[in-house]
Amino acid sequence: MTKASPSAGDRKRLSPEERRAMIVAGATAYFSEVGLEGNTRELSKRLGVTQSLIFNYFSTKTDLLEAVYRAVYLDRISPDWPALIADRSRPIHDRALTFYREYTQAIFSYEWMRIFMFSGLAGAELNRRYLEHVSRLLLRPLMEEFRSAAPGPRKPEMEDIWNLHGGIIYIGIRRYVYQVPCPDDQDPAIRAAVGRFVDAFDIPCEQACQTVPSLPDGKAQANADITTR
Amino acid sequence: MTKASPSAGDRKRLSPEERRAMIVAGATAYFSEVGLEGNTRELSKRLGVTQSLIFNYFSTKTDLLEAVYRAVYLDRISPDWPALIADRSRPIHDRALTFYREYTQAIFSYEWMRIFMFSGLAGAELNRRYLEHVSRLLLRPLMEEFRSAAPGPRKPEMEDIWNLHGGIIYIGIRRYVYQVPCPDDQDPAIRAAVGRFVDAFDIPCEQACQTVPSLPDGKAQANADITTR
DNA sequence: ATTCTTATTGATCAAATGATCTATTGCGTT
DNA sequence: AACGCAATAGATCATTTGATCAATAAGAAT
Structure with missing residues (x-):
């Protein structure tokens, strides 16, 4: 210290x-x-x-x-993410997973998670602006990509994207706000969440499924890349 | 007032x-x-x-x-939920959906959501006890039911259940903590989230998909208005 | 070594806040 | 109508806390 x-x-x-x-x-x-x-x-x-x-x-x-x-808040949102999300040369599964890996890497920290929650409870305008920013620049484009990639008539709405988003963010809330025991490595959970979401809209696997197994086999998590503090 | x-x-x-x-x-x-x-x-x-x-x-x-x-906190957790979750005479899809409808009905209020978040940030022991309670009495049994109902080798872990849970709870966080615009009726989002989760583990539909609407669901889905109180 | 700028300290003020104590008064009893 | 208990109000104390300002000293320039 x-x-x-x-x-x-x-x-x-x-x-x-x-x-x-x-x-x-x-x-x-x-x-x-x-x-x-x-x-x-x-x-x-x-x-x-x-x-x-x-x-x-x-x-x-x-x-x-x-x-x-x-x-x-400064520089937490990478300027590369909109291009990553919109890059149709890669499967949407791959893009979504990469985005959420990088996004959680950026915001899953004791300071960020708690300051964001404190200021959110205080009604800070900054929070609403941030969420509006995330929604407009990242989540809505993500939805459009999912809709474009979905072959059938079932296409996600914004609330579905928010559900995907919330399920992943909630990992950080458990860890840094509630401070309950969590797996050291959240990557398997993120991989599984994105995988389920992709499957739900019948999006074909392409080469993404080879590099990214959609279901983790065990609970043996190796690395702990994010510490509690 | x-x-x-x-x-x-x-x-x-x-x-x-x-x-x-x-x-x-x-x-x-x-x-x-x-x-x-x-x-x-x-x-x-x-x-x-x-x-x-x-x-x-x-x-x-x-x-x-x-x-x-x-x-x-008093009496927010219904004593009926463990029995509801364990009732194998009903499809797991139906049980999970009913549980989350009733659970969100119980805790999605301005007072509960914010007091829980405030005390969580303050490190209140009560919060950890509550979450431990939810995990042991509700979420773990829910996982066991999903695992039992899943026909294939893909079965959910606790982290998967937490993901389902978090995605739904996040609706209340958006509404009452961040206070950003949300759909008035969260039922469609909950239905979709549970539906995706069930599908992800190849659980057959049975009669669940017809008898799902156990609540008088209105049509106010796309109606996005901020209802803070 | 001496001087000078200014980053830093220590003392202090005023308002806010948890908590206490005595005086008041609403309301049931007679 | 008078009485008395106790619920409530009002004044007050002791800390806490944001903010101010004159005094001090670290470190560069000479």
């Missing part, structure tokens, strides 16, 4: 940019743990600085929280 | 039981809206009583919150 000496002879001078970044990083960790109403004194203790220093860099606590929001 | 006059000549004397119940009800509504760190003065204003009165019925704010937890 970072050093947490609150007040001693070890007064260090950092450049404003470094100090500001350090405060934002510490605030992200702290507020994601205790909630957005965490107090600045406890935060300053964890940072190893005085409480007043925080207000030297952020005029108000709300300002600090907005910096945290920006740091957390 | 209830009258919210804070202090006037309308001092009313209620029996301790009535007053206590009134405070718990008001606290549930208030805390579910603003979070568990809401203050007792604002709560007392909404109740139309003085702040000190709250501490006449609850020795501490934590006491009050525990009463809120009890009121919210």
Whole structure:
């Protein structure tokens, strides 16, 4: 852990940019743990600085929280995903699975999941904008690709896509919000969820099924790529 | 709504039981809206009583919150569900769908969803106990029934059941936590999710597919309106 | 080594908040 | 109508917490 000496002879001078970044990083960790109403004194203790220093860099606590929001939300959505989803040279099964692997890789973290949930409960406009963004740029195109790939008359609606999405996101909610035991490796569950969804709309397998077995054989998960913190 | 006059000549004397119940009800509504760190003065204003009165019925704010937890969690899990899930005289498709209709009916409310999320983020032991309860008494038996009904070698693991569960619960999270527009009637989405899950394990349809609508389902499917309360 | 800029500290204020205690008064009893 | 119990109100205390500001000292420039 970072050093947490609150007040001693070890007064260090950092450049404003470094100090500001350090405060934002510490605030992200702290507020994601205790909630957005965490107090600045406890935060300053964890940072190893005085409480007043925080207000030297952020005029108000709300300002600090907005910096945290920006740091957390920034660059989580890869600009490559719309092209990935729309790339019809690859089977939709493959594209959907790759997308959800990368998407969960991006947002399944203690900080992101909890800050998002805290700010969502607080009614932050930022959350609604984010979800609208995800819906318009990622999920709706994903639906269109599924509809285009489905040979029969059964084609997914947006609510079906939200169901696929929610089932996968819920893994992160269990792990980081409820903090109940979860498999270390969520990849088999994601693979199975995407596989079931593809099957449900009679989408032919093509070469995707060889590289991606749609059903995991056992519960022996090997790697743990995402830790609890 | 209830009258919210804070202090006037309308001092009313209620029996301790009535007053206590009134405070718990008001606290549930208030805390579910603003979070568990809401203050007792604002709560007392909404109740139309003085702040000190709250501490006449609850020795501490934590006491009050525990009463809120009890009121919210109490009797949400029907004792009939284990028997419903285990009733092999009915197709598993039918049982799963009925269960999720009744379960979402029970917990999809502004108060429940948000109190559960707030206390989950706060790390409340009660949440973990609740989820453990759901897992052991409902989801694991549900998995066993699916495994028994599946004719082929593909049988669901617990993670698959959690995926089904999460995809459905996520509807309530979108509506009450994120408060984004959702269909008024979530029944079609639930029906579709359970249907896809059943299909994925090659479970024969039997008469389930005809007798499915056990609720008077309206036609308000594409009707997307935000119904936050 | 001395000077100077400014990042940082320590003290402090004002408002908010949980909790306590005594005075009031609604309402059943007589 | 008078009485008395106890439900309720109002005042108040002790902390907590966001925010301010003058004093201090780290580190670069000379």
